[in-house]
Amino acid sequence: MxxxxxPLWPSSVRGLDATCGSPQADLALDEWLLHAVDADPAQATLxxxxxxxxxxxxxxxxxxxxxxxxxxxxRDDVPVLRRMSGGGAVVIGPGCLCYTLALPIHAxxxxxxxxxxxAALLGRMAESLRSSLPxxxxxxxxxxxxxxxKFSGNAQRxxxxxxxxxGTLLYDFDLPRVSRYLRAPSRQPDYRADRRHAEFIxxxxxxxxxxxxxxxxxxxxxxxSDCEVAEASLAELLASRYSRPEWHLEx
Numbered sequence: 001m002x003x004x005x006x007p008l009w010p011s012s013v014r015g016l017d018a019t020c021g022s023p024q025a026d027l028a029l030d031e032w033l034l035h036a037v038d039a040d041p042a043q044a045t046l047x048x049x050x051x052x053x054x055x056x057x058x059x060x061x062x063x064x065x066x067x068x069x070x071x072x073x074x075r076d077d078v079p080v081l082r083r084m085s086g087g088g089a090v091v092i093g094p095g096c097l098c099y100t101l102a103l104p105i106h107a108x109x110x111x112x113x114x115x116x117x118x119a120a121l122l123g124r125m126a127e128s129l130r131s132s133l134p135x136x137x138x139x140x141x142x143x144x145x146x147x148x149x150k151f152s153g154n155a156q157r158x159x160x161x162x163x164x165x166x167g168t169l170l171y172d173f174d175l176p177r178v179s180r181y182l183r184a185p186s187r188q189p190d191y192r193a194d195r196r197h198a199e200f201i202x203x204x205x206x207x208x209x210x211x212x213x214x215x216x217x218x219x220x221x222x223x224x225s226d227c228e229v230a231e232a233s234l235a236e237l238l239a240s241r242y243s244r245p246e247w248h249l250e251x
Contacts, residue, residue: 007108007191010044018050028237031084033102037162039106046221054093058082064249082248087155088185095172101165128218140189149202171204
C-alpha cells in the first residue's frame with residue numbers, strides 16, 4: 001500500500017504543458033524546474049512535453065557506444081542526447097508523451113530513499129490508471145507496465161531540497177524505432193527475461209488528451225501554457241551542457 005500521502009506529495013502542483021523549440025532545450029527546462037523547486041518548494045510542477053522529431057536520450061552514466069546504434073542514428077539524422085538523471089536510454093518523438101515532476105523533498109522521502117520514493121510515486125500513478133487499465137502495474141525499479149509489457153520508463157535526480165522525476169508514456173509511438181536505434185540494454189530488470197524491444201514495449205490504448213487528464217488528476221494540477229522561466233539560467237544550462245556535443249556523447 002502507498003505510504004500516507006501527506007508527507008510525500010504536495011496537495012497540488014502547477015501544471016505546465018510546454019514543449020521547447022528543441023529537445024536539448026526541453027532537457028534543460030527539466031533541469032531548470034528542479035533548481036526552481038530546490039529554491040522554492042511552492043514551485044512544485046508537473047510538466048508534459050512531446051517532441052515532433054525523434055531522438056535518443058541517454059541516462060547520465062550511459063555509454064553511447066554500448067547502448068545506442070550510433071550508425072543508424074547518423075543515417076537517420078537522429079540526435080543522441082543525454083539527460084541529467086539516471087536510468088537507461090530511451091527513444092522519444094511523436095506519440096511519446098514525456099512528463100516531468102519537480103517536487104520538494106521531505107523527511108519521509110529521505111527515509112524511503114530514491115528507490116522507495118520511486119516505488120511510492122509510480123504506485124500512485126499505477127493505482128490512478130487502473131480505472132482505465134486494470135492491469136497497470138509497477139515492475140522492476142522504475143517501469144510502468146500493462147501485463148508483461150512496458151509503456152513507461154522513469155528516472156530521478158535529487159538535489160538537497162527537491163527531486164526531479166521524469167518519464168516517458170508511449171501511446172502512439174512508432175515502436176520499431178526503438179529496435180532500430182537502441183541495442184539490447186546493458187542492464188535489464190528481471191521481468192524482461194531477455195526479451196527483445198519489440199516483445200517488451202507497447203503503446204497505451206489512450207490518446208494524449210486522456211494521458212494529460214490522468215496526470216492532472218493524479219497530481220492535482222491545473223494546466224497552464226507557460227511559466228516564468230529565467231531565460232538567463234536556461235541559456236546557461238544550454239551553454240554548459242545541453243548544447244555541447246561532448247556532454248551528450250563523451251562517456
